[in-house]
Amino acid sequence: xxxxxxxxxxxxxxxxxxxxxxxxxxxxxxxxxxxxxxxxxxxxxxxxxxxxxxxxxxxxxxxxxxxxxxxxxxxxxxxxxxxxxxxxxxx
Numbered sequence: 634x635x636x637x638x639x640x641x642x643x644x645x646x647x648x649x650x651x652x653x654x655x656x657x658x659x660x661x662x663x664x665x666x667x668x669x670x671x672x673x674x675x676x677x678x679x680x681x682x683x684x685x686x687x688x689x690x691x692x693x694x695x696x697x698x699x700x701x702x703x704x705x706x707x708x709x710x711x712x713x714x715x716x717x718x719x720x721x722x723x724x
Contacts, residue, residue: 650698652689672716676705
């Protein structure tokens with residue numbers, strides 16, 4: 634959308650670690666992030682709640698959820714640096 638309209642900035646949040654999320658699914662998210670290249674993304678870990686999530690099968694371990702968030706944010710950081718550099722005027 635922002636490619637069609639200059640000046641538009643979108644913010645999106647991805648949640649990692651949802652029960653049943655596989656490494657392949659997570660890798661697909663990273664591929665999507667790299668291909669789209671938006672600087673307006675955030676990544677959060679699915680938190681343990683008091684609701685139905687605890688009853689869902691195939692829980693992703695806390696350590697894995699945190700590691701996935703760190704990996705996704707590293708991809709995001711690289712994208713944001715590239716986008717910011719594109720706004721810097723050449724000397």
